[in-house]
Amino acid sequence: MGKLDGKVAIVTGGAQGMGAADSIILAAEGAKVVVCDVLDDLGVAVAAQIGGDYRHLDVTDEQNWAAVVTDVEQSHGSIGILINNAGVVGFTPVATTELEEWNRVIGINLTGVFLGIRAVAASMKTGGGGVIVNISSTAGLVGYPNLAAYVASKWGVRGLTKSAALELGRANIRVVSIHPGGIRTPMTAGIELSGMFASQPIPRIGEPEEVAKLVLYLVADATYSTGTEFVIDGGLTVGSALNITDNTDDGE
Template identity: 55%
Template sequence: MGEFTGRSALVTGGARGIGASVVAALAKEQIPVVIGDLLEGEGTALAAALGSGAIFRRLDVTDEAGWRAVLDDAEAEFGPLAVLINNAGIVDFGDVESESPAMFRHVVDVNLYGAWLGMHLAAPRLRAAGGGVIVNISSTAGLIGYAGIGAYVASKWGLRGLTKAAALELGRANVRVCSIHPGPVHTPMTAALDESVAANQPLARFGQPEEVAAMVRFLVTEATYSTGSEFVLDGGATAGQVLGLPDDSR
């Protein structure tokens, strides 16, 4: 873990769900981590549970001044930035005809602009420190379309493309940038979804936040020759269409 000795990590949307699991995974790797989120109660409790290697800071990812303050605090507390995990995200269930312009913009602002803003402000710090890792949590909605969540789909496709552009721009500075594309995962954001959503997947279940966190840990600590790539955790949902062949349980 020499690459991260005396350096810090920041996880947005880190107070619960996938973000909280990522925070715990990084802390287990002895990477000091800042939990950035609007959920002060949950974020503070998580930091307290993890001990001296984690702190909570309130962060609205659409607020430039807020980003600057949290990045400053991360580096003051734990040392130069090494890892940025752009995980904060929201979803709105509305189709192209019915969704309001304000809500469409809000979803894109949080999911895409917020991640861009973090990368924009973190990249010079990573460059100055000699390199680092950015992982953007996209979605299978950044690989295929879904009806009824157009703003979310647009934001996650955009995040996938932004990841590739940043990887091309930052690679010579030893900054790796990758995206992760989970399918349905048990989190507060998916609590309203029925389990049948995953019924036709080859692995017919929802994922767990810890499974996404394991991929983040791999990308941060082991996948040292990967940049600009997307990593899919979806139970095989995007592999192709299931034709209803007989189940072979042998």
């Protein structure tokens, strides 16, 4: 018996990285997972690996959302789980970010999450409730230089999560945000992050499977949590652990 037997889950950006790891762990617990992405070949492969379905879904396209939700409901019944994971990063300073680039990042990372919540809310209500997990970032908790649109989008996801949780709680729908630090995925493959990891109390990169375990916990077991933040960042946002003297020595 899996923890999610009989549940139907949509995972956006499920073709690779954290979304693929989320899809794998939810399916392993018995959910019927619909992997959604714009990278069709990779998405089809993840779906085949887990016995799930694949749907092409550009999260910025409201008609695409409506069509996917209708299709999934007809194929599998009410949607009980939505992982709003799709995202992109863009490295530009606020003073020189082109409007087109700003709109691209906000469109995928923030508007895409709004469209997803809106698209599944009725289906979840019909099914008696559900869980929506929004993947924000430590960039939704603090600021980073040269990531203006990304930081704004991830703070937006954090706030949107709280409004949605308030509005949907009485319909038995929980909405939470996850705030990962640096995780080993295609998104971070070309980025030099070793300096950041060196300052963390857990001084290493995180793995997508570690985030997926938190996703599973929030979906299956966190029955008294909604609207709040779950941080998984190796201690990055706690402070710097550089230059801490060794206090494990008992002095003998």
